[in-house]
Amino acid sequence: MSTGTPRRFHIAVASGKGGTGKTTVAIGMARTIGETQLLDADAEEPNIHLFFPVQWDKETPVQRLIPEVNFDRCTYCGRCASTCQFNALVVFGQKLLFFEELCHGCGACSLVCPEKAVTEKPRRIGVIRGPVQWGRTLLWEARLEVGEASGTQLIREMKHIIRQDLPAVIDAAPGASCPVMEAIKGSDYCLLVTEPTPFGLSDLQIAVEAVRELGVPLGVVINRSTGEDHLIDEFCAQAQLPILARIPFNRAAAEAYSRGQHPVDAVPGFAEIFAGLWRALQAQLEVQLQKEGFRA
Amino acid sequence: MRDIAITATAPALDAEVDARFGRASYFILISAENPADWEAAANPALSAGGGAGVAAGQFLASKGVKALLTGNVGPNAFSVLQAAGIAVFPVNGQTVREAYQNYLKNSLSRTAQPTKAADHLH
Amino acid sequence: MKPFRELVVISGKGGTGKTTLTASFSYLVGRSVQCDADVDAPDLWILLQPKIEAEGSFSGGKVARISPEKCIGCGLCYQHCRYEAIGPANSTTRMAGLTSDFSYYWVADRQLEGHRQPQEGRFLSNTNPETNPKTPLPPEILPTLQEPASSQEQAGQASLPPDQGRIFRIDPNSCEGCGVCQIVCPVAAVQLEERYSGQWFSGETAYGPMVYARLAPGQENSGKLVTLVRQKAQILARNHQIPLIIIDGPPGTGCPVISALTGVDLALVVTEPTLSGKHDLERVAALAEHLRVPLAIVVNKYDLNPEITSELESWAAAHSYPVLGRIPFSPAVTQSLLAKDIAVRQENPASSAIREIWSRVRGTLHLGEGGK
Numbered sequence: 001m002s003t004g005t006p007r008r009f010h011i012a013v014a015s016g017k018g019g020t021g022k023t024t025v026a027i028g029m030a031r032t033i034g035e036t037q038l039l040d041a042d043a044e045e046p047n048i049h050l051f052f053p054v055q056w057d058k059e060t061p062v063q064r065l066i067p068e069v070n071f072d073r074c075t076y077c078g079r080c081a082s083t084c085q086f087n088a089l090v091v092f093g094q095k096l097l098f099f100e101e102l103c104h105g106c107g108a109c110s111l112v113c114p115e116k117a118v119t120e121k122p123r124r125i126g127v128i129r130g131p132v133q134w135g136r137t138l139l140w141e142a143r144l145e146v147g148e149a150s151g152t153q154l155i156r157e158m159k160h161i162i163r164q165d166l167p168a169v170i171d172a173a174p175g176a177s178c179p180v181m182e183a184i185k186g187s188d189y190c191l192l193v194t195e196p197t198p199f200g201l202s203d204l205q206i207a208v209e210a211v212r213e214l215g216v217p218l219g220v221v222i223n224r225s226t227g228e229d230h231l232i233d234e235f236c237a238q239a240q241l242p243i244l245a246r247i248p249f250n251r252a253a254a255e256a257y258s259r260g261q262h263p264v265d266a267v268p269g270f271a272e273i274f275a276g277l278w279r280a281l282q283a284q285l286e287v288q289l290q291k292e293g294f295r296a
Numbered sequence: 297m298r299d300i301a302i303t304a305t306a307p308a309l310d311a312e313v314d315a316r317f318g319r320a321s322y323f324i325l326i327s328a329e330n331p332a333d334w335e336a337a338a339n340p341a342l343s344a345g346g347g348a349g350v351a352a353g354q355f356l357a358s359k360g361v362k363a364l365l366t367g368n369v370g371p372n373a374f375s376v377l378q379a380a381g382i383a384v385f386p387v388n389g390q391t392v393r394e395a396y397q398n399y400l401k402n403s404l405s406r407t408a409q410p411t412k413a414a415d416h417l418h
Numbered sequence: 419m420k421p422f423r424e425l426v427v428i429s430g431k432g433g434t435g436k437t438t439l440t441a442s443f444s445y446l447v448g449r450s451v452q453c454d455a456d457v458d459a460p461d462l463w464i465l466l467q468p469k470i471e472a473e474g475s476f477s478g479g480k481v482a483r484i485s486p487e488k489c490i491g492c493g494l495c496y497q498h499c500r501y502e503a504i505g506p507a508n509s510t511t512r513m514a515g516l517t518s519d520f521s522y523y524w525v526a527d528r529q530l531e532g533h534r535q536p537q538e539g540r541f542l543s544n545t546n547p548e549t550n551p552k553t554p555l556p557p558e559i560l561p562t563l564q565e566p567a568s569s570q571e572q573a574g575q576a577s578l579p580p581d582q583g584r585i586f587r588i589d590p591n592s593c594e595g596c597g598v599c600q601i602v603c604p605v606a607a608v609q610l611e612e613r614y615s616g617q618w619f620s621g622e623t624a625y626g627p628m629v630y631a632r633l634a635p636g637q638e639n640s641g642k643l644v645t646l647v648r649q650k651a652q653i654l655a656r657n658h659q660i661p662l663i664i665i666d667g668p669p670g671t672g673c674p675v676i677s678a679l680t681g682v683d684l685a686l687v688v689t690e691p692t693l694s695g696k697h698d699l700e701r702v703a704a705l706a707e708h709l710r711v712p713l714a715i716v717v718n719k720y721d722l723n724p725e726i727t728s729e730l731e732s733w734a735a736a737h738s739y740p741v742l743g744r745i746p747f748s749p750a751v752t753q754s755l756l757a758k759d760i761a762v763r764q765e766n767p768a769s770s771a772i773r774e775i776w777s778r779v780r781g782t783l784h785l786g787e788g789g790k
Binding site for chain 3: 152
């Protein structure tokens with residue numbers, strides 16, 4: 001990497017919808033940057049592992065707290081139930097019911113219980129697997145426990161647990177939901193991957209709006225470019241967004257992907273495209289660095 | 297005593313029975329003894345982000361309802377209804393009035409388990 | 419019996435041609451109710467071009483707000499928040515002004531709380547039983563809060579009154595609206611407000627009435643919004659006496675998909691012959707099974723990898739899921755899309771496959787003849 005680019009930086013790779021080639025770009029970036037970390041932040045459907053035949057030998061369980069009721073002390077006053085914003089507790093008559101899968105683990109019930117009948121106990125929300133070495137890349141994956149509603153907290157925890165002395169490429173889930181926002185939040189740059197179609201444009205517009213709200217600088221990567229990208233070009237010009245790379249439409253790339261191979265390894269020319277993307281990205285990072293000073 | 301609750305798509309006896317429980321538009325609360333004794337209550341759980349079935353169940357429990365006539369009830373809501381001693385009678389494609397009359401004629405059968413899987417967790 | 423049938427088109431992941439297929443069905447039926455339940459990325463309107471006749475906003479859940487004039491900076495809300503949504507209100511960097519100072523803040527916090535990594539795993543913020551009930555805010559944090567190193571050099575920062583570092587603020591992107599901050603605030607400086615979470619639209623297309631919705635960025639309630647658009651579609655079907663609702667479902671297997679699947683008459687899964695496509699298909703099938711929804715499969719771009727296509731098909735056969743057809747890879751489909759046209763209106767191998775699939779779907783749903 002060039003001397004001006006800070007050693008520790010986070011690049012989020014996102015897209016307004018799935019199937020745009022986001023994961024392809026994230027893996028390609030990680031390969032090209034060199035010594036880096038690659039985070040699969042799609043906790044509901046982690047799938048980067050499909051491209052890497054690795055053994056996950058390290059994993060860290062992540063826990064949150066859920067209430068536990070001491071029925072000897074409970075007077076069924078109903079304070080906990082009326083406080084719970086998620087309807088996870090119900091009290092009527094001499095009955096109290098708790099619905100674990102509705103609980104967000106905020107702790108409000110134990111705070112308000114006048115009898116101190118509600119305490120808390122840990123519940124596993126998922127695991128963070130990794131790091132595992134693949135080439136020069138350290139892989140991490142967040143995997144949500146089945147039945148857990150949202151991966152947001154798990155993603156947040158994954159960003160805390162990774163090596164803080166290495167750069168990271170974060171492959172967010174598709175869309176603009178909470179876990180996606182969490183994956184992008186605090187990153188130094190966000191790459192939005194899109195296709196040069198009307199659908200791609202519509203989804204890109206939504207994603208741009210979302211990322212701008214987070215205050216993360218962003219640029220666009222056009223995947224499956226046919227050379228006629230005017231839809232995206234016009235939007236980006238108007239929205240003052242840099243287009244950092246155009247990955248050409250290539251049937252061989254699609255076929256390689258379907259075999260679980262990355263186009264960078266399988267298709268001639270792709271390594272150069274990603275090298276170009278990395279150079280453009282470094283230039284962008286340096287602009288940001290000058291603009292606001294770097295937060296190490 | 298308005299001891300029967302019927303989910304409804306509109307606040308009227310001729311409205312269709314709402315197939316959803318937690319996200320039903322209205323509850324018609326009606327007396328088993330006197331068909332003229334009824335009221336329509338907007339479902340307070342409709343605005344809940346999650347756990348609508350649970351909240352709706354708690355609402356009916358607070359109203360002292362004994363029987364619920366509706367389309368589908370998920371497992372969370374069902375446990376609330378069960379704990380509150382509210383019997384659940386699934387109905388399909390009837391108006392509120394028809395469902396009420398069928399209930400009085402004993403031609404509805406009570407279900408001992410949820411009629412569908414949880415809607416969603418969040 | 420409800421007076422209409424509901425067909426939902428879904429896929430384990432996005433970009434598999436779900437919307438293209440949905441719009442083609444709408445065209446082939448002639449008249450049906452269109453319902454775009456992919457509220458994270460609604461695209462069906464681009465092809466069907468409804469004339470919007472009604473729209474409305476939609477709120478879901480709560481979000482907390484701290485009144486800066488009331489906040490005394492005691493930090494109790496910060497200590498109790500488990501979503502890392504509360505931080506100092508002195509930041510001026512970046513847009514919402516929160517991100518960069520937040521990350522700084524949390525790094526500092528973590529250095530102090532080395533004990534937060536017990537043997538058996540990690541606890542989320544402020545949830546370690548060892549520090550629960552919560553310890554007081556370490557006094558040494560407060561001074562550092564006032565001087566975030568990153569923004570210190572910035573022009574204008576120096577003129578901030580020193581007390582500003584003691585005022586706390588909520589990042590709405592992280593707030594889950596649990597209300598704990600409101601409970602612990604000693605001066606009632608916190609309000610819980612309704613959270614704007616999206617917009618719905620309805621209008622007439624050339625192929626019947628349509629309803630769709632768009633979730634606001636970062637909003638989580640798409641299950642509720644999906645329920646809302648489906649409900650509106652059902653009302654349209656009743657009012658216009660249309661016997662079929664075609665739903666463009668959301669991708670994935672999360673909460674919005676569950677809402678889109680519940681109670682439909684047929685779920686058609688569009689899958690591609692890729693390793694991840696197969697993986698996603700299995701997950702979506704398990705979900706449909708769980709919800710007791712009949713499932714059928716279509717393989718799109720099957721010729722990209724004939725081997726995986728046959729694997730998908732034998733997997734489907736082994737689980738008794740009907741495969742209603744294979745669609746060949748066709749650049750003409752992309753060309754139609756670029757022209758905002760419906761793929762099946764052109765004559766090509768892909769569109770004949772789609773026509774065939776539609777006739778099988780119609781059979782599966784026991785719909786009469788009709789349409790094109």
